[in-house]
Amino acid sequence: MELADIEAALAPQYSKFHARRIFDSVYAQRSFDASVMPESLRFAFQPGELKESARYESSDGTVRYLMQLADGKTVETVFMTEGSRDTICISSQVGCPVDCKFCLTALMGLERNLTAGEIVGQVLHVMHRHDLAPKNRTMNIVMMGQGEPLMNLDNVLKATRILVDQRGIGMGERRICLSTSGLIPKIEELGRAKIRPRLAISLNASSEEQRMEIMPITQKWHLAELLETCRRFPLKPKEHIFFEYVMLGDFNDSEADAERVVKLLAGMTCKMNLIPLNPGPGIPFTTPSDERVDRFQKIIMQSIPCYVRKPRGRDIYAACGQLNRMNQESSLVQVMA
Template sequence: MADSNTNSVPVTSLALFGATLDDLRQVMATFGQPKFRARQLADALYRQRANSLDEITTLSAELRGQMAEAGYVVGLPELAQTAKSVDGTERYLVRLADGETVETVWMPGGDGGERGDGTEAAHEEETEDPATLYKRATICVSSQVGCAVNCQFCLTAKLGIRRNLTPGEIAGQVAAVLNRHRVNIGTGKGQGNPDRINLVFMGMGEPFLNYDSFMAAVKILVNEMGIPSSRMTVSTSGILPGIERYATEPIRPKLALSLNASNDTVRGEIMPITRKWNIGALLDAVKAIPLSKREYVTFEYVLLGGVNDQPQHAAEVLALLKGMQAKVNLIVWNPGPGVPYEQPTPESADRFHKLLIAGGVPAFTRRPRGRDIYAACGQLKRTVEAEPAPQLVTIASMA
């Protein structure tokens, strides 16, 4: 699937972060260096997460000087601004080489989104063993500057689409945040006990409208940085060709489909993309994904007060997902300025949750993280000024 709905991406050819091993071999060849130097450079970029050429001490000072003179830089994105929530969540305004910005979020302890999907990350979420809480965190990563999908309940939609991110800009967000928190991924000898990091590609943008760059970033994160794909989740609004390509990938994150409505009428009103690919077509594509016995597809469902949170909607969701290896993550809508929706009452959200469980579908309510700093799901909007915190609604059941 060709990338669409974006302007061309300005690429800094001399930025090293994001380059493949073959690319780095070519770089080293221009300086008359043997192939093994490329492996040393890759290890410095991705395993050691060097911020500058000066930190790559496996290469000689002379070679580093030659590279700098030729214009080569590591090229990690800059964490230009940080906002910290009362719950410990941090939202970063990330500045890219061309001056564009995206937002990335660090959630210590996670938000409960992994529960029920059969992975090690899910086990950690479900047991909440105190031994696993230290440096267990989730990073929410952006894939585009803005977004073209125009979901009506999401603040990012108001930005429109500006451009796709490159593989280095996507994976670079992760590296920059890991460096800020001095996270030990545990790759290589003598690294000690690794910290537990989960990645969710649920930030700004639609990953499957930037498919090639997104998957290239995943390969960097898995093969070079050492983060297992089982600790990654990609969220799509329902880009059918992207789901079909995803199903054929040998290395892929877990899939989360933003369902958000129980029928095409309601979904078409809040997610215009439904008019191109309806719920039935999306479910058929999901059913074709070769899942392992313990693997579940997550269906995300943002609860909007009076719109999609009634008992008949829960019954329709149960009918849609009958017989599938599926779980539902419920998200109480996170408010934002200029978005004309209301949060569900705690009673209606709790009732919806219990109806799904009673109907035999595993359902979990995501913990809201960082609402007071506009870091929660649907709130990322390249914030550069302080704003009043939105009103909060919590629900009783988190099981």
């Protein structure tokens, strides 16, 4: 709930002061202790805290959470820390309907959208667990976990407004980013929102045909049209569009691919992240060699800032959807919490 939602939900005998107190207790104090609320409100307002059903710690400091929702379904949330920067990767749906061929979440299909509360709840849980405060350290939130955020845009935008409210969690708007497979009308709708995450496009291919092979959604929303939409996207000052590129060994990682990508993105205000595949069971692709990743990056860097995202948490199955799937299929994953 945003502050205005709480005000509207309170019975008339309660003032804005009470609404503010509830908002402050949940989002600023991050206290799920109902005793901080006025006694007469305790039963009316029960914070819907998510339950941590499992936690896995990687040797590289990545911590992966399996969060249980009120209906028993689970989603994945990942905490990554590096130097003075913390990143929380959150889910926006249970499963995903998009069917990218390199992604384990796709194998689950879509179960349902998350509510705004369930999206924010993942952040609150990780902040609480790791004692994080956006004012003390750089904190980023990326909506790159399970799900296609633009298929749940209303709740994603509501969650974003809650996250950036300086009376509560106090995130910087620029520090929140969502990644989409490329739903063109929804990208346009996102661009019209006053408060919104930054836009990242999950590109992953250097041509229409190649993208169709691994991202069937390209049959509906063509690559050329998608890139045109990106060119028209109303960027805020100092904003870039991020292009994410999952590198699949001997599929989209050649020098010719890199040269084609440079042409596709020519003239755009953008940056690129290369993500060597985090392999998983049932995924018919391999991780490219470091040399191929390096050569690819060098070619892109001649025209666009380009970073290689280090694979995180391989020892805890940290690729998108891996944890949920492993949990469903077997007890291969060892709980380390």
